[in-house]
Amino acid sequence: MTTGADAHPARPEIPIRPLDEAALTAARARQRELVKPAGALGRLEELAIWLAAATGTARPQVIPRVVIAAADHGVAAEEAVSAFPPAVTGQMLATFLAGQGAVTTLATEVGAGLVLVDAGVHADSVPADRTIVRVGIGPSANLATGPALTSAQVAACVDCGRELAAEAALDGVTVLVGGEMGIGNTTPATCLAAALTGRDGAALVGPGTGVDAEGLARKREVVTRALALHGPHAHGPLGWLRRVGGGEIAVLCGLALGAGEHGLAYVCDGVIATAAAAVAVAIAPDLRPRLLAGHLSPEPAHAVLLEHLELDPVLDLGMRLGEGSGAVTALAILRLACAAHDGMATFAQAGVSGRD
Ligand SMILES: Cc1cc2ncn([C@H]3O[C@H](COP(=O)(O)O)[C@@H](O)[C@H]3O)c2cc1C
Numbered sequence: 001m002t003t004g005a006d007a008h009p010a011r012p013e014i015p016i017r018p019l020d021e022a023a024l025t026a027a028r029a030r031q032r033e034l035v036k037p038a039g040a041l042g043r044l045e046e047l048a049i050w051l052a053a054a055t056g057t058a059r060p061q062v063i064p065r066v067v068i069a070a071a072d073h074g075v076a077a078e079e080a081v082s083a084f085p086p087a088v089t090g091q092m093l094a095t096f097l098a099g100q101g102a103v104t105t106l107a108t109e110v111g112a113g114l115v116l117v118d119a120g121v122h123a124d125s126v127p128a129d130r131t132i133v134r135v136g137i138g139p140s141a142n143l144a145t146g147p148a149l150t151s152a153q154v155a156a157c158v159d160c161g162r163e164l165a166a167e168a169a170l171d172g173v174t175v176l177v178g179g180e181m182g183i184g185n186t187t188p189a190t191c192l193a194a195a196l197t198g199r200d201g202a203a204l205v206g207p208g209t210g211v212d213a214e215g216l217a218r219k220r221e222v223v224t225r226a227l228a229l230h231g232p233h234a235h236g237p238l239g240w241l242r243r244v245g246g247g248e249i250a251v252l253c254g255l256a257l258g259a260g261e262h263g264l265a266y267v268c269d270g271v272i273a274t275a276a277a278a279v280a281v282a283i284a285p286d287l288r289p290r291l292l293a294g295h296l297s298p299e300p301a302h303a304v305l306l307e308h309l310e311l312d313p314v315l316d317l318g319m320r321l322g323e324g325s326g327a328v329t330a331l332a333i334l335r336l337a338c339a340a341h342d343g344m345a346t347f348a349q350a351g352v353s354g355r356d
């Protein structure tokens, strides 16, 4: 396997739609007129204004879709970095299909549509269901001994994510959530967090699914080894994505980019989805204002990524699952924010006296 320099350009040109200034101004003005003291709904006001700007309408609606990308990882098979076996990735896809996973129950409750993507699940454990979108690649290679993906695999995954965002826009979706399932994927996510922020990788390693002290030490060693192996050769965010990423992370990177291209809002979940979004922002910096941090995960790399992206999480509930579960939970708050923004009367309409 080659560790030669990355051949592809670091920053392909991806046109990101700017926020809609007119909708932003109109939504801000509306908030000032609603029958409450200015600012009294706190972050709910900001959320409605943000969604107005992101979706280009003064009275925005949350029409959500969750794309769950799944992949297996050579680093999980070969370096024992997870508390669970790789077979769980495909088994959880089957659980999602049955509507019985955490994210699927939460998504049903907030009325979000779901799309499942196979971005490299082991062929012997992936469900045969025809509704699953298939990128057509296998599990990533062990990032501790060589590049995780080939350039062609990265391109196929990123294109798949961008296409799913385009389809969502055509279907009238306004808010996209990227979720993931991939045993071992906190390891690539932590590598990417270190690479993008310049922080020490070992210090960003967390327990993921709950590895013991020995597993944690092994994970730190693996992350340190991977960063040392690839650092001298990696050029730009796409180079890092190829070397230390994974299929589901590349799909979610493309999904976030696609949200930017098609004028959708994008809600980041935990450490893996946020690492993917951070790669997308490194490729296309104009994407950042379209992102919302749904929640804060206790994985150390997550806080560092959010700080790097200057994103303030909506929720801090100690959730450390992934799947998109934290972002979907935040959709409930976003929906309430929009309900108040749209449904409240103005002072004039309600016949309520304004400030002295
Ligand atoms: C049953 C089960 C359901 C999950 N749903 C999400 N994850 C989460 O855990 C994995 C990452 O943690 P690590 O790097 O430690 O393997 C990913 O699949 C992530 O989505 C799950 C993990 C398990 C075991």
Ligand SMILES: O=C(O)c1cccnc1
Binding pocket: 186, 207, 208, 209, 269, 270, 271, 272, 273, 297, 298, 299, 302, 319, 320, 321, 322, 323
């Ligand atoms: O932050 C997350 O999303 C996360 C944390 C642990 C395991 N899987 C996902």
